[in-house]
Amino acid sequence: MSLKDLTKESIDEMAMIDIATIILEDENKAMDFRDLFERVAKLKKLSESEKDTGISQFYTDLNIDGRFMTKGSNMWGLKRWYPVEEIDEDITPVPKKKKKKKAKKKKAPVAPVEETEDLDETIISDEDLTGFDDEELESDDIVDDDFDFDDDDLEEEVDDDFDVEEKEK
Template identity: 50%
Template sequence: MSLKNYSHEESKKLSMIELANAIMLDEKKAMNFKDVFEQIANIKEFSDADKAANIAQFYTDLNVDGRFITIGSNMWGLKRWYPVETMDEEVAAAPKKKKKTKKKKKEEESLDLVEEELDIVDEDIEEMADDFDDDEEDEFDADLEEDLEDEDDEDDEEDVEDEDTKDKK
């Protein structure tokens, strides 16, 4: 079916999808969506308002109709031009990996927080250890002084006892 087979009046009465099929058969190659739609709009004599009202419906019809296939980059062709084996190769573009920057940033932030928290704890532990050492030294010094005083007192008592025993003898 070619557009040449139809008069201007007959081609105006055809649906947009039938016109697209005829246009692609005449061109014998894949075409950009906008180019196909512009040719259809010229044949049907659409105004700018008609174009705006019909472009979405035409795109939907192209997707739904089994005769058409997207080749990528908004290029459309007829399915019958492409063997099944090559269709998968040409049409299926390599899937792009999604960036995981947000998740990675969150993980880095949480790791930074954990490290900061650990640093604070380490600093606190060092301060506590220093304070403990100071307290322990103070207690040790106080205990030592008490022990020395006690020994002195005991020595004094022994001396007094020794003197008392000497006096009694």
């Protein structure tokens, strides 16, 4: 069916989506959504207010109807024109590699270097230290020796415990 075959009465009775199908068949190429809508509105002799209310419904019908598909960039065509392999290739954009921007190197302000004193002058001798008594350390070592057990003493205690249990049986 062609637009030339349609009468004014049949165009008025047809749905906008059906008229769009006929327009695309006659053009035999994908069309921009606005251009397609304008052609349909012109054929149906829609007023500006009818266009404003009808454009959203027309877009919804294009999306829902299985005969149409978008080719990206708001271009619409008939789905039967495109093989399945081409549909995937046309719709799926090739991912672009993002280039990383080089980080700008910021130079930190350099603080002026102060002259330091010689380290030999600041060395503290052992005599200068206070609050530490060598005698206290020696007495702590003696106290710790009292708590040291010999391994022999421990073994004797363990053996005595086992001997008692064996005698009771």
